Amino acid sequence: MSGDGEEDLAAFVALHGAALRASRVPACYWESLCRKLRGEVFDAGDYFGIMQVEEVDEEGDEEMEELKKKPNPGNEPCFKVIITNENGLQASNPNSIFLIDHAWTYRVEHARQQLLHVPGLLHRMTNLMGIDFHGEIPDEGSIEQVLQEMWKYNQTYQLSQGTAEEKVPVWYIMDEFGSRIQHSDQPSFATAPLFYMPQQIAYTVLWPLRDLETGDEVTRDYAYGETDRLIRKCILLPWVPTEVLDVNCFTPEPSDEHYQV
Known part of the structure; x- marks a missing residue:
């Protein structure tokens, strides 16, 4: 070296x-x-x-x-x-x-809004989880399915340094x-x-x-x-x-x- x-x-x-x-x-x-x-x-x-x-x-x-x-x-x-x-x-x-x-990193309280507003996120998650979704506009039914299925894919980590907010556990899906x-x-x-x-x-x-x-x-x-x-x-x-x-x-x-x- x-x-x-x-x-x-x-x-x-x-x-x-x-x-x-x-x-x-x-x-x-x-x-x-x-x-x-x-x-x-x-x-x-x-x-x-x-x-x-x-x-x-x-x-x-x-x-x-x-x-x-x-x-x-x-x-x-x-x-x-x-x-x-x-x-x-x-x-x-x-x-x-x-x-x-990591395909998606989020905090639980923001998950629904991210699926609704981040372009392409809902489509990628439904494909990854095997959920039928063929539209371009996010719909409540597909979002609800992802929110239920995501716990089978979720991983988590927590930062050891930073502010109290930064130390809140973060969820992610590979x-x-x-x-x-x-x-x-x-x-x-x-x-x-x-x-x-x-x-x-x-x-x-x-x-x-x-x-x-x-x-x-x-x-x-x-x-x-x-x-x-x-x-x-x-x-x-x-x-x-x-x-x-x-x-x-x-x-x-x-x-x-x-x-x-």
Whole structure:
């Protein structure tokens, strides 16, 4: 690495090292990530492809089981992401980290107005979520469908610095590539949001957890980093329907001794 490159990397780590460590992004990828962020290099298309999946209904299956088998978080059509590079992808390669753009970033209280007024946003979201929308003018029915479906695609991040308003959690939906990556409890990739300070833009970074061959599926854990079984179950409810009636929600009242000084 040249002297300038070393200085660039040192400055990058000084700004983003804490966030990268918190997200458990391996340090072997940091130099490549720095370069891709500085140059706005989106090279995922050289390694990945999106494949449409046709669902086959099996007679006799319960409705709940059908929902669990559904490979895509939204409505039809269904998709998954696979490795298309003929050489596969090696986790040890320092360039095996990729940027995913965000299609929509918003705060909840502004979502409806943005869908109504931002040109092209409603059309893009309905396409991404598999919602029928053929008009040019936003209609209330389509907006309502997006507002219901978006929670299956939503991700969130929160800035650690800035004003109280700037620290309010921000919601975002990844682009068509990122939104097609399916959930797995044994994922092949990890993802994490990263706010790139020089550009004041948030991206999602994607990196492999193991070596993959051509045709292997790209999956991620939608509850990445959460190890508590009950909390994982709650986080995954939009995609993995399950019963939580066995959870005891009773909160016992403290004894009188609790209030004694």
